[in-house]
Amino acid sequence: MTTGICLENINLSAEMQSDIFLAIQNHLHHHKVVVLKKQNISDEQFMNFALKFGAIFQAGKNPVLGNSGSETNIVVVGNQAKEYKNSYLGHQEVLPHSDHQWILNPSSVSMLYAIDVEKNAAPTTWTNMATAYSILDETLKDQIKNLKTITYNPFFRPFGTVNAKYVNRNLDIPPGEIFEHPLVRTHPITREKILYMHRAYEMEFEGMNYDEGFALWCKLNDHIDNLECKYTHKWEIGDLVIWDNRATIHYRPSFAPNERRVLKRISISGERPF
Ligand SMILES: O=C(O)CCC(=O)C(=O)O
Ligand SMILES: [Fe+2]
CATH class of the missing domain: 3.60.130.10 (Clavaminate synthase-like)
Structure with a gap:
């Protein structure tokens, strides 16, 4: 599709x-x-x-x-x-994200x-994150199936200063109330599994140590960056x-x-x- x-x-x-x-x-x-x-x-x-x-x-x-x-x-x-x-x-670049992922009910x-x-x-480009999930290899699907993410609210930082970053809690915990969400979410209507991850903000996988979390973040970022299931x-x-904000992330370049x-x-x- x-x-x-x-x-x-x-x-x-x-x-x-x-x-x-x-x-x-x-x-x-x-x-x-x-x-x-x-x-x-x-x-x-x-x-x-x-x-x-x-x-x-x-x-x-x-x-x-x-x-x-x-x-x-x-x-x-x-x-x-x-x-x-x-x-x-x-007019600045807006990195790939799903709207409001950092709050309780996006x-x-x-x-x-x-x-x-x-x-x-x-232009604006959307990436299909249901497809992104479906083409992951089975080992990775199994590895991530129960993981939760925390996305830190970029609006607690000065506007336009946040970039994609894996948080190292030993060094810096970003400000604001946090809400964890599943890394693999289920679409309530289509029932598809979705890779619910962005390329825009400070985030971490809940309960994972930094080295392990950072390695997984890099691996998933690599997957997302190479996807072809996009519409510009x-x-x-x-x-x-x-x-569909549950099943896509969107990006716009600076102009x-x-x-x-x-x-x-x-x-x-x-x-x-x-
Ligand atoms: O300006 C755009 O193309 C997209 C901006 C955006 O991320 C949004 O409106 O949610
Ligand atoms: Fe947006």
């Missing part, structure tokens, strides 16, 4: 029949990323569509992208801060709607991209500060990974 699918004939500004929504959801479960082209919708229409997937993600007391502003339901992911208030993420689905992007604006999206105004690139994001509340 390919990662990512593009649908040309969906109109989110009109009433949607339930069978159309179910088809979108089905595509999401199979392809992990669904692109709806040529949308022209208000915030209210965007919100109404998002709500079909479930309740809107709420950050609670732990910091995430956008919750230092007044409005956390729609987060403006953009670099034109003067024109779009509460606009986040600037979102199940996220979506970005391109409202102001110039031609050839920086080149943005056009009106694109609305929905992704020129003067490049126009403004997207609006809504995330859907998810379960505690199991």
Whole structure:
């Protein structure tokens, strides 16, 4: 099954029949990323569509992208801060991650709607982590099956300063409340096993000594970095991209500060990974 699918004939500004929504959801479960082209919708229409997937993600007391502003339901992911208030993420590289992995209940689905992007604006790339798991060798699958990860919340550090790192507790314990999650999670709908790991933040495997943990981290990173089960999206105004946040990680490269690139994001509340 390919990662990512593009649908040309969906109109989110009109009433949607339930069978159309179910088809979108089905595509999401199979392809992990669904692109709806040529949308022209208000915030209210965007919100109404998002709500079909479930309740809107709420950050609670732990910091995430956008919750230092007044409005956390729609987060403006953009670099034109003067024109779009509460606009986040600037133009720096965003390393491969699944949204909110560092909190108790990361979102199940996220979506970005391109409202102001110039031609050839920086793309976003998603990697299919269900495929990533399925192609691991059986010995490694067996070795990792009961492991738990801790991902340290990057928003407790100065913005943009965190890189992928295996934490050595003897030297430095990153700040913030921690929540462990399984390294191999199960998708509640597709029942697939997913390698629930990112390439972006400070992390560790719970209860493992540093040398052993670091060696495993390097091995899994190597696997992730060499995957081909990816979809890269080149943005056009009106694109609305929905992704299965349980089963993918996403990345965007850095871009020129003067490049126009403004997207609006809504995330859907998810379960505690199991
Ligand atoms: O700017 C992008 O392409 C992705 C940003 C991101 O990680 C997000 O909105 O969750
Ligand atoms: Fe993200």
